Amino acid sequence: MEKELFIGVDIGGTHMRTALIDGRGEILKSQRILTDISRGASAVSNRLAEECRSLIGAAAGHNGHVAAIGLGVAGKINRSHGLVVFSPNLPQMLNYPLAIELQEQTGIPVVMENDANLFGLGEQWLGAGRGISNWAGVTLGTGVGGCLIIGGRIWNGDELGFVGEIGHTIVDPHGPMCVCGLRGCLEAHSSGRALVEGVTESVAGKEITSGALYELSTCARLTPVDVFNNAVNGDETAIRLFRRMGWALGLAIANLFTLLGIRNAIIGGGVGASWDLFMPSLRESLAEHSCMLDESSMVIARGLLGDRAALLGAARLVQIAQHASAV
Numbered sequence: 571m572e573k574e575l576f577i578g579v580d581i582g583g584t585h586m587r588t589a590l591i592d593g594r595g596e597i598l599k600s601q602r603i604l605t606d607i608s609r610g611a612s613a614v615s616n617r618l619a620e621e622c623r624s625l626i627g628a629a630a631g632h633n634g635h636v637a638a639i640g641l642g643v644a645g646k647i648n649r650s651h652g653l654v655v656f657s658p659n660l661p662q663m664l665n666y667p668l669a670i671e672l673q674e675q676t677g678i679p680v681v682m683e684n685d686a687n688l689f690g691l692g693e694q695w696l697g698a699g700r701g702i703s704n705w706a707g708v709t710l711g712t713g714v715g716g717c718l719i720i721g722g723r724i725w726n727g728d729e730l731g732f733v734g735e736i737g738h739t740i741v742d743p744h745g746p747m748c749v750c751g752l753r754g755c756l757e758a759h760s761s762g763r764a765l766v767e768g769v770t771e772s773v774a775g776k777e778i779t780s781g782a783l784y785e786l787s788t789c790a791r792l793t794p795v796d797v798f799n800n801a802v803n804g805d806e807t808a809i810r811l812f813r814r815m816g817w818a819l820g821l822a823i824a825n826l827f828t829l830l831g832i833r834n835a836i837i838g839g840g841v842g843a844s845w846d847l848f849m850p851s852l853r854e855s856l857a858e859h860s861c862m863l864d865e866s867s868m869v870i871a872r873g874l875l876g877d878r879a880a881l882l883g884a885a886r887l888v889q890i891a892q893h894a895s896a897v
Contacts, residue, residue, distance in 0.1 A: 573634035577625050577678070578884030579618065579641045580685055580877075581605060583659030583712030584762075586618060587877065590625045590632070591885040595696045597878060598632050599625060611662045618668075619675035626676060638892065639678050640884025641669055642685035644713060646732040649682055655731050658738075658749040658757075659713045681891045686715030686734065687724050688883030689838055689873070694719055695886045697874040698836045705834035706734070706826050707873075708819065709880075710841035713737055713749070714757040718830070736826060737761070741818045746771070759818035760848075762794035762841050768811040769797060778807050798844050809847070816848035820855025823870070828862050838873025845872055 573592060580587040582605060589600040601621055607614055626636045645657025652669030654660065669682040683691075690707040693699040699707075703722050709715040714737030718725040727733040737757035738750050745754030746767065758764055766787075772778045773787045783800050786792040801808035823835050837845075849870070857865035873879055 573632065574637045575629050575632065575634040576885040576888050577622055577636055577639040578688075578881035579622070579639060579672075580688065580880035580884065581614075581618070581641075581643050581660070582685065583607070583644060586614070586621070587881055588618070588621045588625060589878075589881040589885075590628055590636070591882065592632075592634070593885075593889065595882050595885065597881065599628050600878075600881070601625070605660070607660050607662050611660075611666045611668070614660075614663075615666075615668055615671045616675075619672055622672065622676050622678070626678065636678055638888035639672065639676065639680045640688070640887040641672060641680050641682040642688040642880045642884050643668065643682065644685045644715060646730075647682055647684055648731050652680065652682055661749075679888075681888050683884070683887050684715070684717070684732065685709070685880050686717045687726075688880040688887060689715070690717035690719050690724055690883065691886045691890075692875050692879035692881070692883030693836055693838065693873050694722070696882055697879060698871045702834050704830075704832045705836055706736070706823065706830070706832065708736055708823070708835060708837045709839035710760060710762070710837065711839040712762050714755075714761045715839070736822055739822055739825070741821045756818050756822045760815040760841075764815070765794045765797040765808075765811050765841075766792050768814070769807060772807050781805065783807060794841060798847070801844070801847050812844060812847035813851040815841075815844075816851030816853075817855045819848065820852040820857075821859045823852075824856050824859035824868075827868060828860060833863055833867055834869045834871070836871045836873050838875070838879050840877065842873065 578589045586605045587602045590598045646655040654663040654666045669680045673680040707717040716734040716736030718734040740754045742754040746758040748755035748758040
């Protein structure tokens, strides 16, 4: 008898990940390509369909068939209409029917959700969130995403297409511009993009005039990984940017804890690999900006699933949707 399998999709500002996943959360095959949104929304949609068709074909080799696709996208979405309403990191996808196109091109039912919510579902199912009823999730990548797990479930608020968007809460109204159009968002301080832009600003202001970061920045080849590597090697500009990251994260999480009356947060995403560089300043900021909880009682945990979290969350999403439709 064929096994029921699922495809998980995680589309971020930099990479597009897809995976073939079974009902227990085992990843049978995974793929990753550049999102390359500069080629346009339609090109991304077509390439995504190709990736999914490849996994649909691979399902037979695992004695299974793909029952549904869980699709995670960064930004504001309209789940019921399959639309990407607005994504700061995928601006070409304004009101784009990505889920509809994917379903039409594959012939497989597609359920769409915000990628940070899928991170939350994944970590709640098989990661650091197991056994914790209430927690906030923060994903650090090209941008900063967020989710809320309340009573063991993803909280969707008033079904407005966004919730838990901690990356677009303002930590400094006089701070740097964010891609969303506001000034001083958490994302403008604590994302991979913020690290690169912070170096660029330092070069433009002649705060750094030589060295590896200067050379990479002036040649337009600088990446967040370069900033990380230079921070590890003692570069003061890079270290300062990670301290800024931690300060902003601590402030935002402290406000969230105070507002919701919770004390657990889980941080994941690619930039989360720089944990040791930003955690000391995050802890200091958390203590400085919280009057309701002692710093020692606030739990900041590292996600356990890495870049698998949203993919596994996508599989969990379609399982939940199947169960709800069967009731």
